Amino acid sequence: MEKNVIIVLLLVLLVYYLSGKKKERPTFSQDNIVIYIDPGHGGPDGGASFNGVHEKDVVLEISFYLKSLFEANGFKCYLTRTGDYDLAPEISQNRKRDDLRARAKLINESDADIYLSIHANSFTSPKIYGSQTFYQADNLESRKLATYILDSIKENLKNTKRYPLAITDKFLIDNVNKIGCLVEVGYLSNPNELQLLTNPEYQMKMAAAIYFGVLEYFNNRHL
Ligand SMILES: [Zn+2]
Numbered sequence: 001m002e003k004n005v006i007i008v009l010l011l012v013l014l015v016y017y018l019s020g021k022k023k024e025r026p027t028f029s030q031d032n033i034v035i036y037i038d039p040g041h042g043g044p045d046g047g048a049s050f051n052g053v054h055e056k057d058v059v060l061e062i063s064f065y066l067k068s069l070f071e072a073n074g075f076k077c078y079l080t081r082t083g084d085y086d087l088a089p090e091i092s093q094n095r096k097r098d099d100l101r102a103r104a105k106l107i108n109e110s111d112a113d114i115y116l117s118i119h120a121n122s123f124t125s126p127k128i129y130g131s132q133t134f135y136q137a138d139n140l141e142s143r144k145l146a147t148y149i150l151d152s153i154k155e156n157l158k159n160t161k162r163y164p165l166a167i168t169d170k171f172l173i174d175n176v177n178k179i180g181c182l183v184e185v186g187y188l189s190n191p192n193e194l195q196l197l198t199n200p201e202y203q204m205k206m207a208a209a210i211y212f213g214v215l216e217y218f219n220n221r222h223l
Pocket of ligand 1: 040041047048055119120
């Protein structure tokens with residue numbers, strides 16, 4: 001409990017620190033906005049793994065910080081998972097597919113305005129690094145959301161020169177009928193990024209950068 005209070009205080013301080021750089025104030029009310037965060041993988045599906053670090057654990061930590069940030073600032077926020085498990089039924093012929101299907105169902109049947117699926121990458125070359133966002137092809141709002149988030153990550157963390165990309169054949173992006181995007185926070189296969197992504201301070205900064213990207217999205221939304 002005490003740890004949670006400290007985390008929220010740190011996040012609030014971080015928000016004040018980062019928002020000092022912004023001139024604009026929010027032009028929307030966050031009271032009615034609902035955010036669904038999907039920490040990728042979980043349970044038997046660890047996602048990308050490197051040097052004993054599993055994607056499922058890194059993205060869950062970042063998602064917890066992100067949820068605290070949204071809630072501390074008046075948003076309503078849900079997580080598709082809050083521990084180390086997947087969402088497939090106990091007996092399943094295809095856990096991965098059933099897991100993703102359950103996540104899509106949760107988000108689709110919710111009152112979420114947007115969703116964010118949080119992942120980490122890995123690649124055969126250790127030189128490759130940097131965050132990137134992915135959006136649903138032909139969905140302008142998804143593209144805008146992915147762009148504001150990656151711009152904010154670039155501005156606040158200076159960890160990437162990548163651009164948002166359209167993506168297809170990704171179950172969640174293809175099957176969730178709400179505005180959302182996929183955030184790949186970085187590469188576990190890059191030694192520097194591996195170290196950063198397991199550091200709570202960097203995880204908080206990543207959460208704050210994503211949070212500010214979402215704020216910018218709502219600031220500029222004209223639906
Ligand atoms: Zn993943």
